[in-house]
Amino acid sequence: MNAERLTTLAKLFGTWLERFLAAGIVAGIIAYGISSATELVRMNWHETATFYELIYRVLLMVIGIELVRTLLTHSLEAILELLAFVVARKTFKADVDALDIFLCALAFVALLAARHYFLRQGQGILFRSEPSK
Secondary structure: OOHHHHHHHHHHHHHHHHHHHHHHHHHHHHHHHHHHHHHHHHOOOOOHHHHHHHHHHHHHHHHHHHHHHHHHHOEHHHHHHHHHHHHHHHHOOOOOOHHHHHHHHHHHHHHHHHHHHHOOOOOOEOOOOOOOO
């Protein structure tokens, strides 16, 4: 087996493995969403903590969706958006102190700067499974 064929097979295997992992993550997101909906219905909506719990769970599902998008597209834009949602979710945690909020704000500014600097029209793909034409 020559090196070129082995490389092609490895890339194909990697692509299908990523798709399999993405499908598993989607299944987990759906299961978590259904479980969260039933849990949130039972919670006391007169408390502010319930609303924060809703936001926290929604952001976790969005992070999962962005992770799937990152696995399938390999785009820098998807990675930056995934990181932005991770920073946003960290900011909403109940035990966050002022330093953490400040660091989250700096991280968000860095993500915006990276998006502005690295993503211009038509850019953003880190690598592709198949060669571009």
